[in-house]
Each structure stands twice: as structure tokens, then as C-alpha cells.
Amino acid sequence: MKLSDFAPQFGTLWAAGATSSTLQYPLLSGTSLSTGRASIASGFPAANFTPPAAGGVYPWGADWNGALRTLSVSAQNYEAGNVPVFSADFASEIGGYADNALVQYGGEYWVSTADGNTTVPGASGASWLSLFNGYATETYVNGTFVPGSPGYEIKPNGKIEQWGTYTTDSSGLITVYFPFTFPNSCDNIGVNEANATGTWTVNTPTLHGVNQAPNASAFIANVRIWDAITTSWKAGSATGYWRAEGH
Numbered sequence: 001m002k003l004s005d006f007a008p009q010f011g012t013l014w015a016a017g018a019t020s021s022t023l024q025y026p027l028l029s030g031t032s033l034s035t036g037r038a039s040i041a042s043g044f045p046a047a048n049f050t051p052p053a054a055g056g057v058y059p060w061g062a063d064w065n066g067a068l069r070t071l072s073v074s075a076q077n078y079e080a081g082n083v084p085v086f087s088a089d090f091a092s093e094i095g096g097y098a099d100n101a102l103v104q105y106g107g108e109y110w111v112s113t114a115d116g117n118t119t120v121p122g123a124s125g126a127s128w129l130s131l132f133n134g135y136a137t138e139t140y141v142n143g144t145f146v147p148g149s150p151g152y153e154i155k156p157n158g159k160i161e162q163w164g165t166y167t168t169d170s171s172g173l174i175t176v177y178f179p180f181t182f183p184n185s186c187d188n189i190g191v192n193e194a195n196a197t198g199t200w201t202v203n204t205p206t207l208h209g210v211n212q213a214p215n216a217s218a219f220i221a222n223v224r225i226w227d228a229i230t231t232s233w234k235a236g237s238a239t240g241y242w243r244a245e246g247h
Contacts, residue, residue, distance in 0.1 A: 009079045014072040015065040024066035038063035040070075083109060091118045113183040129154065129183050152180045163243045166191070166221075174221050174242075182216040182246035190243045191221050219244065 015023050028039045036047045036057035044063070050056025077084075086105035091097055096116035103110050103121065110121040110128040119126035131154060150164030160182060166174045178186070221242075 010072045010076040013076060014068040018065055022062055022065060023069065024060065024062040025069045027063065027066045027070060036060060038067065086110070086121055088118070088120065127183070130180075150179045152178070159245065159247050161243070161245050163241065165239065166242050167239045175218060176221070176242055177218045178216075178244060184247050185216055186219065186244050186246040188245040189219050189221070191240060216246070 015025075024038075028037055029041065030039065031042070033039060033042075033045075036045065037060060038044045038048075044059050047056045048059040052058065083102055083104045086103040096114075096118040097103065097112045098117070099112055099115045101112040101117070103112075105121040108121070109131040111131060112127060113129050114127035117127045119128065121128040122130070150162075152160060152162040154160055160180070162178050162180060164176065164179065166176055168174045174191075219242075
């Protein structure tokens, strides 16, 4: 197939110049329709396939125009680059959105992270990934990553990176809640020192982080500072940066 084979786009909708007598749009709905009338659910009924001499009726031209108008409206929207708006009713009718389906809702774009997805984008525990809320660009100085205020970035390959700052309690413990819950899992955590102080004399304090209980929404780290005088790890207050990767 070649790009030149692409069908003409619907700059004009089907039956744009039709009248109410020649265009049934939207199509009729329900089951108690006049004999021979079409609907989305039933299409053209059996009466349209029965010869008039045997009690059938010809299909209504207005229904034909209505069916083609319906398809051209949908095609024109996609050709114009529009993204469908999330609809709970539509989701229920089709058995939920598919994995990786794209919708817009609440001024954001969302990607489904599950098949049969009937959850509402942005709701607690919903199976949707926001493409732009909190989206941030990484900052590098001389090739070194420089984290700022808490944020996250969704990579084109679906990987997610998050970052922020931390301050331990007096025992060196930190609990960090991610700005954005990973849809599947947190795969890697890094903790770096920005400034560390203790109640003892230290020479060039060094940070030692032991990752504990990382999950999709938070992680706990037990931070220790190296005491060069006693040559041992000790607890103490510290501040620094954290960085997490997942999907």
C-alpha cells in the first residue's frame, strides 16, 4: 500500500445537503419500529429482504443516508485527529476499553492500562495513565541528572521515571510517596545525598540507603551516615534526592 492510496477524507459529511425527508440521522433506536425501518442495533430488518409482493418493503433511502452519515461523522473525527472523550456509558456497552486505548477526560489525555477497563480516568485505583498531568522534563548538568521538586516523566517506551527530595527523621528513616502511582510496579530506587548531618563529628558524611518495601505508590529507606571517627554507619538526620523507575 502507498500513501497515495489513502482514501479521500470526509471534508464534507455524507448527505450534507439532505433534508429531513431524505436523511434519518441519528438512526432510529429500539425494537418497536415501523415496518421496514432500520436501526443501529438491528440494521435493515427482514422485511427489507422480502419482496414487496410477498409482504416485504423496500429499504428506506433516509435510513441508508443515516447509516452512511453515522459512519462519515466517526471517520471525519478520526481524520481530524480528535481523541474520543471517555464515556462510562460507552465503556459499559462495549465491555470496557482495551489495554492501551487513548481517551481524553477532564482536560487530560489518558491511556488504559488494562483490558475491559470501565474505571473512570483519574479516580482512585483507576486503570488509566495520564500522559500530561505532572509531566516534566529531566534536567541534566554536564551529563548528571539534577532532580528538582517532585515530579515524573512518562517515557515513549512506557517506562516511568519519578524523582523528588527527602528529609529523614532523627533515626534516619524516610517514607516517600510517589507523585504518581506506578500502574504496574516500581522497578528501581536510588537515594543520593545532598546534605547530611549528625550529632557526632564526621568527615565528609557519606550516605548509605537500604531500600525497604518498595511498591507502586511508595518506598521506605533506612538512611545511615558514615562516621569517619568511629568508622561505622550511624543513624542521623539527612536530606537529599530520590529517584525511582518503573512501569
